[in-house]
Amino acid sequence: MGSLGRVITLYDAARCPYCARVRIVLAEKDVEYEAIEIDLQDRPAWIYEKNVTGRVPVIEEDAWVLPESAVIMEYLEERYPEPALLAADPADRALARLWIFRHGDLTTPYYALRRGKEEAREQLDAQLARLDGALSLRPWLGGVEYGLADIAYVPWILRAQSMLDVDLDAHPALAAWVARLLDRPAVAAEAGIVAAL
Numbered sequence: 052m053g054s055l056g057r058v059i060t061l062y063d064a065a066r067c068p069y070c071a072r073v074r075i076v077l078a079e080k081d082v083e084y085e086a087i088e089i090d091l092q093d094r095p096a097w098i099y100e101k102n103v104t105g106r107v108p109v110i111e112e113d114a115w116v117l118p119e120s121a122v123i124m125e126y127l128e129e130r131y132p133e134p135a136l137l138a139a140d141p142a143d144r145a146l147a148r149l150w151i152f153r154h155g156d157l158t159t160p161y162y163a164l165r166r167g168k169e170e171a172r173e174q175l176d177a178q179l180a181r182l183d184g185a186l187s188l189r190p191w192l193g194g195v196e197y198g199l200a201d202i203a204y205v206p207w208i209l210r211a212q213s214m215l216d217v218d219l220d221a222h223p224a225l226a227a228w229v230a231r232l233l234d235r236p237a238v239a240a241e242a243g244i245v246a247a248l
């Protein structure tokens with residue numbers, strides 16, 4: 052139950068990595084919520100009343116709605132501060148936000164490959180190498196603590212492994228990061244969702 056006694060509704064789609072970000076944050080914070088699965092192939096017209104773009108995720112509390120996964124993650128962090136998913140140190144917080152702001156560096160080649168553009172595999176691999184480099188210097192994307200930056204990226208990595216035949220053998224620090232993440236029930240549950248897609 053939320054701290055104000057309202058249950059959050061999440062307009063959700065199992066296959067959506069942006070929704071996965073929100074599912075993981077809610078699970079980490081042990082927030083009860085009701086998920087309404089949206090068929091992305093045949094979206095209900097009313098979803099546009101919740102979000103002008105018609106996209107998920109959207110969260111709703113009473114009549115208040117909030118779209119955009121990065122904004123939702125920060126909202127949930129402020130609304131449910133425990134356990135903290137942003138570091139106390141402003142520099143580490145900024146680093147986490149920078150990763151989240153630039154997630155397109157990874158997702159642009161990811162989606163190109165999903166659309167069958169095999170030439171994007173090299174660009175995706177370059178981005179995986181960049182993540183690997185960062186994670187060989189510190190354990191988590193945001194620095195010394197696990198948090199929102201890791202949650203913001205792992206949904207695409209899990210899907211790249213299972214749907215795009217991406218192998219992390221050449222990226223040992225990234226592979227070790229995924230392994231550490233999978234020790235967390237919130238991320239393991241998401242891996243289960245990906246396996247069932």
Ligand SMILES: N[C@@H](CCC(=O)N[C@@H](CS)C(=O)NCC(=O)O)C(=O)O
Nearest residue numbers: 067068069105106107108119120121
């Ligand atoms: N910027 C949005 C992106 C959300 C997004 O693209 N969701 C996809 C599903 S993964 C969607 O709803 N697609 C339907 C569409 O593009 O019409 C966020 O971060 O929440």
